[in-house]
Amino acid sequence: MAVSQRKPGDSNPNDQILIARTDRPGTDHLQYVWVLVCARRNPGGAICGHRYGANGSDFHIRKCPSCQGGATGLGIEGLL
Numbered sequence: 001m002a003v004s005q006r007k008p009g010d011s012n013p014n015d016q017i018l019i020a021r022t023d024r025p026g027t028d029h030l031q032y033v034w035v036l037v038c039a040r041r042n043p044g045g046a047i048c049g050h051r052y053g054a055n056g057s058d059f060h061i062r063k064c065p066s067c068q069g070g071a072t073g074l075g076i077e078g079l080l
């Protein structure tokens with residue numbers, strides 16, 4: 001398994017920012033839950049700020065479930 005070079009603060013092309021890597025198992029094989037926050041600005045200029053969990057393997061393609069129509073995120077209760 002390749003070691004990911006991703007670290008908190010990294011963002012993907014959809015303005016989703018990695019804020020934490022956790023040791024909670026994700027829903028994909030050998031993946032852990034990563035906590036993402038949406039930094040996309042709405043037309044009024046405010047940042048979305050939606051937080052959700054995703055498998056680490058999906059980070060680079062993840063879209064915000066709140067404002068970009070992405071898939072529902074994994075639960076992050078108790079992780080932050």
Ligand SMILES: [Zn+2]
Nearest residue numbers: 038048064067
């Ligand atoms: Zn959003």
